[in-house]
Amino acid sequence: MERLVVVSNRTADLGGKTLSGGLAVGIVDALKSSGGMWMGWNGDIVDKSRSMDARVETYDNVASLTMPLTKEEHNNYYLGFANKVLWPTFHYRLDLMDYRTEFARSYARVNGKFADILHPHLRDDDLVWVHDYHLIPLASELRAKGCNHKIGFFLHIPFPPSDIFSAIPRHQWLRECLLQFDLIGFQTQNDADNFCRYLKGNSDVKFLSPDRIRWHDRTIKIGHFPIGIDVDQFAAMAQETDEEIQLERKRRSLLKRFQVISADRLDYSKGLPQRMKAFRKFLDTSPEYRGHAEYLQVASPSREDVTAYSDIRGELEQLSGAVNGKHADINWAPIQYINQSISRERLALLFRCSLIGLITPLRDGMNLVAKEYIAAQDDEDPGILILSRFAGAAEELGDALIVNPYDVNEVAQAIKKAATMPMDERKARHRNLFSQISTNNADLWQRRYVAALRSVEPNVQRAQLS
Numbered sequence: 504m505e506r507l508v509v510v511s512n513r514t515a516d517l518g519g520k521t522l523s524g525g526l527a528v529g530i531v532d533a534l535k536s537s538g539g540m541w542m543g544w545n546g547d548i549v550d551k552s553r554s555m556d557a558r559v560e561t562y563d564n565v566a567s568l569t570m571p572l573t574k575e576e577h578n579n580y581y582l583g584f585a586n587k588v589l590w591p592t593f594h595y596r597l598d599l600m601d602y603r604t605e606f607a608r609s610y611a612r613v614n615g616k617f618a619d620i621l622h623p624h625l626r627d628d629d630l631v632w633v634h635d636y637h638l639i640p641l642a643s644e645l646r647a648k649g650c651n652h653k654i655g656f657f658l659h660i661p662f663p664p665s666d667i668f669s670a671i672p673r674h675q676w677l678r679e680c681l682l683q684f685d686l687i688g689f690q691t692q693n694d695a696d697n698f699c700r701y702l703k704g705n706s707d708v709k710f711l712s713p714d715r716i717r718w719h720d721r722t723i724k725i726g727h728f729p730i731g732i733d734v735d736q737f738a739a740m741a742q743e744t745d746e747e748i749q750l751e752r753k754r755r756s757l758l759k760r761f762q763v764i765s766a767d768r769l770d771y772s773k774g775l776p777q778r779m780k781a782f783r784k785f786l787d788t789s790p791e792y793r794g795h796a797e798y799l800q801v802a803s804p805s806r807e808d809v810t811a812y813s814d815i816r817g818e819l820e821q822l823s824g825a826v827n828g829k830h831a832d833i834n835w836a837p838i839q840y841i842n843q844s845i846s847r848e849r850l851a852l853l854f855r856c857s858l859i860g861l862i863t864p865l866r867d868g869m870n871l872v873a874k875e876y877i878a879a880q881d882d883e884d885p886g887i888l889i890l891s892r893f894a895g896a897a898e899e900l901g902d903a904l905i906v907n908p909y910d911v912n913e914v915a916q917a918i919k920k921a922a923t924m925p926m927d928e929r930k931a932r933h934r935n936l937f938s939q940i941s942t943n944n945a946d947l948w949q950r951r952y953v954a955a956l957r958s959v960e961p962n963v964q965r966a967q968l969s
């Protein structure tokens with residue numbers, strides 16, 4: 504059996520006690536069964552790069568190949584090109600794109616460094632699976648070293664419409680880098696369609712079928728592979744007994760209160776201010792819920808060195824303060840805003856005791872929180888998911904209350920609809936949602952992707968880049 508080699512910007516903490524996140528769990532299981540390898544940045548930042556910085560360690564049949572980044576690489580490749588150019592643009596936020604030549608140069612250089620480190624460790628029949636926007640040029644760099652391996656790419660974030668993508672200076676270079684992969688995978692049909700429409704504007708690309716293209720002497724497959732979660736693991740965590748949470752539940756039931764919950768990295772793509780405004784609208788238009796509805800927003804800190812992220816933090820502090828100032832009573836505050844990361848176990852328990860999961864990103868590749876909220880529910884008394892139509896998850900989770908996150912009135916009405924939803928309807932919606940996330944779980948996601956990569960036609964020649 505071929506060995507699977509996974510490459511991502513950061514590796515999971517393979518040596519740690521528990522792996523967090525459906526992504527890590529799903530991938531590590533696949534790596535264990537093939538005695539595979541995971542390569543990526545180890546999270547350290549050093550002054551200077553030295554060749555002996557790369558390390559291989561083996562945990563439970565999985566090799567981990569890691570290295571640090573230098574300060575320059577962290578600033579220009581990671582914070583710069585990846586998170587000030589690609590992240591905003593791919594999330595349809597051209598207004599936040601900050602393109603600089605030194606970012607692009609460093610991005611190309613770091614991808615070259617990944618290839619330099621990885622290449623000597625590759626075996627002839629390895630399947631190489633590259634993850635996400637940080638590593639678009641990696642296949643091209645590996646091909647330049649003579650790698651004819653099957654190399655697949657999976658984009659965890661959205662792929663924007665052609666007009667937006669082509670606003671990135673040197674987008675043609677990114678396109679040519681992408682076309683050095685053998686399989687290009689997206690989260691949704693919509694993302695794959697956006698990419699295909701962009702390719703159709705190029706005369707050197709020929710569509711052999713809707714999902715196979717010919718570019719010079721290469722054949723490339725395009726597909727969508729919606730990521731899932733480890734449903735059993737998350738559901739089990741949500742059912743642990745926790746005295747504090749049970750007390751909280753009793754208190755709420757005595758006072759006829761219910762909780763609305765959201766949990767996100769504090770990122771402008773997640774729509775946190777719009778959501779807080781929608782909750783404020785709900786309180787303004789449905790005064791009968793004052794004293795009864797409590798909104799908990801967990802916003803874990805993220806990329807704080809990027810200005811767009813610190814700006815949004817200030818906005819949320821101001822908004823939550825203003826709503827609480829206007830509506831709070833001696834023994835009730837409508838918004839509880841936590842700008843800290845909490846444990847995964849606690850998050851699962853909080854999801855279970857919240858009547859409403861309010862997940863309204865402005866744009867999201869998939870959104871795993873939506874799936875985790877469903878997995879955590881008690882099927883005898885399930886909560887209701889309100890989900891943005893701009894989350895990739897909305898393609899699969901049609902039984903949620905689907906909303907436009909920019910429309911505060913619509914979101915406020917959805918909160919009211921959820922608060923009054925009859926139990927039969929709650930159960931019916933939950934049954935369908937749970938069945939969907941259980942079928943398309945993390946394991947199926949990785950198996951579908953790896954099977955598709957294994958079955959691509961081998962491309963032996965390397966196309967000439969312009």
Ligand code: GDG
Pocket residue numbers: 523524525526659660730766767768801802803843844845846847848850867868869870871872873875
């Ligand atoms: C990218 C794409 C795509 C959140 N707060 C805390 C916490 N979390 C966990 C959640 C969830 C994960 O972080 C977030 O995953 P998402 O999918 O919601 O979003 P991104 O981080 O933006 O991920 C996204 C994903 O890749 C996978 O392909 O779905 O669209 O943007 O697991 O539970 N975990 C802990 N404390 C917190 O406070 N422990």
